[in-house]
Amino acid sequence: MRFALLLVVSSAGFAQTQDALTLLRDVADSARMVASWRIEGSIEEVIDGEQLFPASFILAMKSSGIVKFEQNNGERPGITGCNQSTSFGYSASLHRFKLDSPPDPSVCGPPTGDWEGLPTRLISPKLGEYRKNGISGRTPACQIIQGEMVPDPPATGRIKRTICIDTNRNLIVWDKSEGPRDTKTWIYSRIEPGADLTAQDLAFDLPAGSVRTMFDIPTPHHPGELVVPRYAGFVMPRVRSRVDPHFDARDKQKGGGLGRVSIYVVIGTDGRLVDVKVLRSSLPSAIAAEVVRAVSQWRYDPATKDGQPVTVMSTVHFTVNM
Numbered sequence: 508m509r510f511a512l513l514l515v516v517s518s519a520g521f522a523q524t525q526d527a528l529t530l531l532r533d534v535a536d537s538a539r540m541v542a543s544w545r546i547e548g549s550i551e552e553v554i555d556g557e558q559l560f561p562a563s564f565i566l567a568m569k570s571s572g573i574v575k576f577e578q579n580n581g582e583r584p585g586i587t588g589c590n591q592s593t594s595f596g597y598s599a600s601l602h603r604f605k606l607d608s609p610p611d612p613s614v615c616g617p618p619t620g621d622w623e624g625l626p627t628r629l630i631s632p633k634l635g636e637y638r639k640n641g642i643s644g645r646t647p648a649c650q651i652i653q654g655e656m657v658p659d660p661p662a663t664g665r666i667k668r669t670i671c672i673d674t675n676r677n678l679i680v681w682d683k684s685e686g687p688r689d690t691k692t693w694i695y696s697r698i699e700p701g702a703d704l705t706a707q708d709l710a711f712d713l714p715a716g717s718v719r720t721m722f723d724i725p726t727p728h729h730p731g732e733l734v735v736p737r738y739a740g741f742v743m744p745r746v747r748s749r750v751d752p753h754f755d756a757r758d759k760q761k762g763g764g765l766g767r768v769s770i771y772v773v774i775g776t777d778g779r780l781v782d783v784k785v786l787r788s789s790l791p792s793a794i795a796a797e798v799v800r801a802v803s804q805w806r807y808d809p810a811t812k813d814g815q816p817v818t819v820m821s822t823v824h825f826t827v828n829m
Contacts, residue, residue, distance in 0.1 A: 527632040527652050530672055531625045537677040537700070538622040543569045545702035546619075546730070548695040550581055555688055555826065557767055560787075566730065567708040568617055575709045576618065578727035582769065582787065587726045588711050589615035595711045596726040600786040601771060603720045604713060618729035622679060629654035629668060638671060645694055646680040647673050658686075676700075682730065693730050722773045723820040725786060740813040744774045744821065747808050752801035754794055754827070766790035768798050770823045776816035778807040790827055798825050 550562040562581025568574040575588040584599035594610035597603070607614075621628075635651030642649065649671035656666045664687055671681035678700070682693040768788040773781040783803045788795040802823055809816040 527634045527654075528626060530634075530650065530652065530674065530677075531629065531632060533677045534672060534679060535623045535626050538619050541570070541619075541700040543567075543700075543702050543704050544619060545697070545699040545704065545708070546695055547697040548693060550578070551692040551694070552582060553690045554582070554824070557826070564727070566618055567702070567704050568619070569704065569709070570617065572615055572617075573709050574615065574617060575711070576727060576729055581727075583725050583727045585724075585726050586711070587614050587729075588709070590709075596724055597711075597714065597717065598724040598726060598771075598786075599714075601720075601724055601784055602714070602716065603718050603724050605720055605722070605724055614726075616729075621730065625670075628656055630656065630665070635669070642671055642681045642694070645696070646671065647675075649673050649680050656684075695730075722782065722818065725771060725820070725822060740811075741817075742811045744778070744807040744810040744819060746805060747778060748806045750801045750804040752794075752797045752825070754797055766794070767824065767826045768795045770799060770802055770825070772802065772805075772821050772823055773818060774807050774809060774821060775818050776809050778809045780805065780807075781818065786822065794827060798827075 544566065546564075546566040548564060550564060552559045552562075559582055560580050562578050562584065564576065564578045566574075566576050568576075571591075573590050575586070577586045578584055579599075586595070586597040586599075588595045589610050592608055592610065594607045594614040596605045596614065625632075629652075632652050632654035635653050637648070637650050638646075639648045641647050651669060651671050653667070653669045656668050658666055667685040669683045669685075670679050672678065673680045676698075678695075678698050680695050680698070682695075684691050766789045768790050769786040771782070771784045771786050773783075775781045780803055783799055785795055785799060790798070802825075810819040811817060
């Protein structure tokens with residue numbers, strides 16, 4: 508009897524995995540057949556236990572390689588886009604934009620391409636519960652699937668991925684990724700496969716007063732993006748020496764709790780910082796300014812490409828207990 512029971516349990520687990528794979532393949536097949544998309548929704552993110560400001564987004568794309576992704580609020584507000592000749596990135600926090608020609612492949616990959624790759628990229632997928640009322644009433648009824656993914660580079664460890672699929676349309680309507688330090692949840696409130704997109708839907712209109720830069724800037728991440736672009740022969744910069752900020756007691760009293768500041772830095776080929784700007788801060792201005800002063804004095808072993816120093820962008824996060 509015990510032996511028979513074990514067989515039943517093993518068979519159930521196998522069937523569950525097969526059912527999950529079948530559903531993922533249905534989603535992938537549906538995504539491949541669509542020539543254009545309009546997707547709207549929201550993003551919720553937690554980094555180091557801190558709930559960030561929620562963000563909203565609009566995605567418009569064509570299978571011909573024309574993409575526009577716009578995010579409001581959140582950690583990286585801005586716009587990214589791509590056409591056959593140029594890729595475009597705009598950071599609302601910095602009010603700067605960058606153009607690349609030929610287009611940057613990391614920008615031009617179709618965001619829903621992640622859906623097409625799920626049957627092979629999601630490790631050991633398993634069915635969870637069926638949410639007949641959707642996720643907190645914010646999505647249609649959907650089927651949970653859980654698994655793991657390996658980001659690139661894999662040094663950060665595996666990422667737990669949980670998605671919820673509208674089985675009537677074979678569309679993902681909710682997507683959650685949990686890494687060692689952060690959790691990101693995408694809620695798709697509107698999905699239009701085969702959307703009739705206009706030229707304006709895909710246009711890159713530069714905000715008034717924005718400044719062009721030659722450096723990389725912090726632009727929004729696409730749905731399902733679990734990779735940090737790395738190139739053959741590229742080595743990330745490493746901090747060689749750092750200066751800690753020193754806060755005036757009166758300034759800290761004005762804060763009244765835990766605060767966080769994200770700082771944009773450009774690290775030159777000599778390891779010095781070429782540019783330092785506040786991206787987002789929940790700290791009093793005097794405390795944020797002191798963090799900037801301290802970080803400006805940091806020195807790095809510069810990034811290298813094929814053994815030669817190169818200039819790169821990075822983001823420094825500071826949490827201050829006030």
